[in-house]
Amino acid sequence: MLDALTILQEAYDCGILDATEVAMKINMTKETFVKERHPYSISTRKDGRIITTVRKEEEERQQISGTTYEELISKLYDFYADRKREYTISDLYEDWIEKRGKQASDGNIDIKTVKRDDEHWLKYYAGNKLVTIPVKKITTKMLNEFLDDAITTFKLSRKEMNNMKTILNAVFKLAMDMDILTINPLLNARTEAKFRSIQKKKDGSKLYLENEMESLEDFLYQQETIEAYAILMDFQIGTRVGELVVLTKDDMLDNEVYIHKMEIVDEERVDGKYIRKGYKIAEYVKHDILSGYRTIPLTVKAQKILEEVQKLSEGYEYLFTQSNGQRMTSRSFNYWLAKYCRDAGISFKSSHCIRRTFASRLFAAGMPLAEISVYMGHEDIETTKGYIYNYHKVEQNRSYMNKAL
Numbered sequence: 001m002l003d004a005l006t007i008l009q010e011a012y013d014c015g016i017l018d019a020t021e022v023a024m025k026i027n028m029t030k031e032t033f034v035k036e037r038h039p040y041s042i043s044t045r046k047d048g049r050i051i052t053t054v055r056k057e058e059e060e061r062q063q064i065s066g067t068t069y070e071e072l073i074s075k076l077y078d079f080y081a082d083r084k085r086e087y088t089i090s091d092l093y094e095d096w097i098e099k100r101g102k103q104a105s106d107g108n109i110d111i112k113t114v115k116r117d118d119e120h121w122l123k124y125y126a127g128n129k130l131v132t133i134p135v136k137k138i139t140t141k142m143l144n145e146f147l148d149d150a151i152t153t154f155k156l157s158r159k160e161m162n163n164m165k166t167i168l169n170a171v172f173k174l175a176m177d178m179d180i181l182t183i184n185p186l187l188n189a190r191t192e193a194k195f196r197s198i199q200k201k202k203d204g205s206k207l208y209l210e211n212e213m214e215s216l217e218d219f220l221y222q223q224e225t226i227e228a229y230a231i232l233m234d235f236q237i238g239t240r241v242g243e244l245v246v247l248t249k250d251d252m253l254d255n256e257v258y259i260h261k262m263e264i265v266d267e268e269r270v271d272g273k274y275i276r277k278g279y280k281i282a283e284y285v286k287h288d289i290l291s292g293y294r295t296i297p298l299t300v301k302a303q304k305i306l307e308e309v310q311k312l313s314e315g316y317e318y319l320f321t322q323s324n325g326q327r328m329t330s331r332s333f334n335y336w337l338a339k340y341c342r343d344a345g346i347s348f349k350s351s352h353c354i355r356r357t358f359a360s361r362l363f364a365a366g367m368p369l370a371e372i373s374v375y376m377g378h379e380d381i382e383t384t385k386g387y388i389y390n391y392h393k394v395e396q397n398r399s400y401m402n403k404a405l
Contacts, residue, residue, distance in 0.1 A: 030077040089131040092171035101269030111267040143189040151193035207356040219344035227336040236302035238358025241351045256295040292377040359387040
């Protein structure tokens with residue numbers, strides 16, 4: 001079998017390869033490589049030389065120049081290609097988070113996810129010596145010590161640790177894509193520190209108890225407003241609020257509701273800062289996982305609520321359009337939920353507690369956990385288990401125990 005150089009030589013001799021065309025493609029590839037990494041401007045001096053500056057960590061900027069643009073690009077390529085061997089976790093994170101910010105601007109991921117990554121970086125990574133070491137020099141021992149220290153210092157649960165490791169996995173994958181690493185160093189990492197155990201809070205703080213539900217529902221039906229019906233509907237279908245507020249009449253199919261999009265915060269990451277613009281609708285569901293796209297049957301009660309909603313929203317695209325003609329947002333939903341809870345004389349609990357109440361009531365009524373998971377839009381049953389609480393008051397549970405025991 002011919003080696004690569006022999007194949008290229010024969011291709012050139014046979015006229016398959018054109019030297020000029022290959023040179024142009026090489027220059028274009030180098031230019032693209034440089035543009036992705038070079039943050040400084042390129043200018044022309046009076047004597048015609050093309051100049052710019054480069055900088056390594058902890059060093060002053062230094063000038064670099066060429067007689068032509070192509071020569072300068074070639075020098076910059078050599079600089080960054082060589083520097084690639086010195087890439088640290090910090091360098092790779094900057095590249096990765098910038099791309100994430102662009103993905104959010106394009107509507108491909110939720111900006112909240114990018115903000116969470118930045119928060120995790122500042123909390124767990126920034127200032128740690130590990131992120132300043134070239135990734136090629138990071139050993140399994142260094143990673144083990146870093147992770148164990150994080151577990152101890154921040155009292156992390158296993159789930160929090162996995163969330164924290166998202167950044168490490170991302171930067172190591174980027175290093176592999178750039179041919180800096182051949183394997184992900186995390187594959188061999190092992191932790192010995194003890195994780196923080198998580199105890200569920202009392203049931204009453206995580207969902208609407210039976211007596212609270214009765215009081216709130218009675219009050220909401222009396223209001224006869226689009227805001228009240230939106231809350232009542234969410235108790236019936238258990239969606240995320242961002243999924244509820246973007247529902248249209250076309251999403252109601254044969255007494256089922258089709259969940260396939262959601263509201264997200266419209267924010268842009270600019271130079272590491274977040275500029276909020278409002279809300280926008282994303283044509284995907286949370287995490288964009290297949291299980292998130294789902295249909296939920298409408299109960300008899302939900303169908304009656306829908307009839308009232310359609311009367312109030314007649315002529316509007318979105319079901320939950322308020323009296324001012326504006327679509328309800330997640331923020332306005334939570335405002336009205338807090339107000340109506342206060343007016344009804346019960347404790348306000350977040351909109352996410354409605355999802356827990358929905359799941360818990362279905363489970364108490366005997367619906368299999370696997371079916372509940374489908375309607376919740378969860379990827380696995382274990383996630384759904386975390387939503388199941390006892391929605392009865394302690395006194396009622398004691399009554400059940402007295403009868404049974």
